[in-house]
Amino acid sequence: MNEPSPLFETYARADIAFDRGEGSWLVDTRGERYLDFGGGIAVSALGHAHPHLVETLREQAGKLWHTSNLYEVPEQRRLAQRLVDATFADKVFFTNSGAEALECAIKTARRYHYAGGHPERFRIVTFEGAFHGRTLATIAAGGQPKYLEGFGPKVEGFDQVPFNDMDALEAAITEETAAILIEPVQGEGGIRPVPLQFLRDLRALCDDKGLLLIFDEVQCGMGRTGKLFAHEWAGVTPDIMAVAKAIGGGFPMGACLATEEAARGMVPGVHGTTYGGNPLAMAVGNAVLDVVLEEGFLETVRDKALRLKQGLASIVDRHPDVFAEVRGEGLMLGLKCVVPNGEVVNELYANHMLTVPAGENVVRILPPLTASDEDISIALERIDAAATAVSARRGKEPSDNEEL
Numbered sequence: 559m560n561e562p563s564p565l566f567e568t569y570a571r572a573d574i575a576f577d578r579g580e581g582s583w584l585v586d587t588r589g590e591r592y593l594d595f596g597g598g599i600a601v602s603a604l605g606h607a608h609p610h611l612v613e614t615l616r617e618q619a620g621k622l623w624h625t626s627n628l629y630e631v632p633e634q635r636r637l638a639q640r641l642v643d644a645t646f647a648d649k650v651f652f653t654n655s656g657a658e659a660l661e662c663a664i665k666t667a668r669r670y671h672y673a674g675g676h677p678e679r680f681r682i683v684t685f686e687g688a689f690h691g692r693t694l695a696t697i698a699a700g701g702q703p704k705y706l707e708g709f710g711p712k713v714e715g716f717d718q719v720p721f722n723d724m725d726a727l728e729a730a731i732t733e734e735t736a737a738i739l740i741e742p743v744q745g746e747g748g749i750r751p752v753p754l755q756f757l758r759d760l761r762a763l764c765d766d767k768g769l770l771l772i773f774d775e776v777q778c779g780m781g782r783t784g785k786l787f788a789h790e791w792a793g794v795t796p797d798i799m800a801v802a803k804a805i806g807g808g809f810p811m812g813a814c815l816a817t818e819e820a821a822r823g824m825v826p827g828v829h830g831t832t833y834g835g836n837p838l839a840m841a842v843g844n845a846v847l848d849v850v851l852e853e854g855f856l857e858t859v860r861d862k863a864l865r866l867k868q869g870l871a872s873i874v875d876r877h878p879d880v881f882a883e884v885r886g887e888g889l890m891l892g893l894k895c896v897v898p899n900g901e902v903v904n905e906l907y908a909n910h911m912l913t914v915p916a917g918e919n920v921v922r923i924l925p926p927l928t929a930s931d932e933d934i935s936i937a938l939e940r941i942d943a944a945a946t947a948v949s950a951r952r953g954k955e956p957s958d959n960e961e962l
């Protein structure tokens with residue numbers, strides 16, 4: 559695929575194209591099978607072609623796709639109610655993507671203070687290493703120079719502080735601060751879980767200063783960490799939360815959840831979307847929830863996660879010249895590399911396994927939440943083999959030859 563492409567040149571794509579998938583596996587256009595432990599970046603949480611999702615989509619596709627938010631959408635109300643019943647939230651707004659869920663979260667936080675007579679409180683504190691999307695506001699929130707460069711003035715109103723630094727955070731809060739925005743586990747930033755105590759301290763700080771706490775659970779939510787949402791591990795709740803990626807299992811959708819109080823400024827006419835929450839998306843979203851909320855599902859995720867993490871830890875021990883550590887929660891795991899992470903990702907392509915690079919020189923391991931024990935064993939074998947190949951190429955032997 560080296561001919562000139564009619565597409566924007568914004569992506570550095572691997573030279574692989576997939577034709578179909580089933581469970582944890584993808585088949586490329588040449589018929590080669592790949593173990594998908596990237597999930598299209600934490601999206602395909604129920605694997606590929608999950609029978610319940612396929613059946614739901616087929617049935618809805620023959621019935622009704624889109625009507626817009628000019629009318630009632632019963633499946634939208636139903637999905638919102640189920641999310642409300644399962645979380646801290648009272649209100650839900652559906653979007654088509656993660657960035658749009660964040661845009662809604664940011665707007666909700668600003669409008670909250672506006673509605674309370676404090677329009678001057680519009681600033682939002684974010685954290686180094688954050689990723690919140692690629693719209694103009696969300697690149698400002700993420701604060702990464704490489705995503706901001708060349709796009710004109712940075713959207714006003716975002717103040718960034720170092721990760722896990724309470725003193726810096728307190729110093730950044732002013733009379734203009736509206737909210738604190740944080741991913742409970744940083745994804746793009748390199749699978750960095752925020753210490754649970756820090757999340758609790760954030761809640762206390764927000765309560766103390768009248769700030770809204772916004773969690774970005776676009777990547778770590780929807781069962782990924784073994785709880786429906788990652789913040790549940792800390793035992794605290796946000797005022798507003800952005801969700802996307804796994805919420806549609808591959809169908810593009812997102813959601814912004816909020817308490818009734820936090821959503822007080824989001825009155826008729828102030829926000830909207832044409833596609834968001836349409837019948838086709840909502841049917842799939844409800845089908846995803848059917849599976850994730852099934853009795854015992856999240857417990858199984860936690861069991862698998864433990865096995866995978868232990869396996870990865872022993873691979874790290876065996877290959878200290880390739881890996882520095884394994885980190886993350888549940889099935890949101892990262893291998894911090896000693897060699898450039900791209901080398902490991904490429905070696906895994908050669909071993910027919912898909913992973914995703916992240917910041918801090920990390921390789922992300924994001925299996926479907928439905929991965930079988932056998933899938934996990936195969937993944938561990940392939941990662942071990944890739945590490946052996948990477949060390950051999952670098953002219954070093956693995957630290958010992960212990961078998962997996």
Ligand SMILES: *Cc1c(COP(=O)(O)O)cnc(C)c1O
Pocket residue numbers: 655656657658660689690691692741745746774775776777778802803
């Ligand atoms: C992927 C991601 C986003 C952006 O989602 P898009 O659907 O790409 O707009 C926002 N926040 C986090 C934490 C993400 O991982």
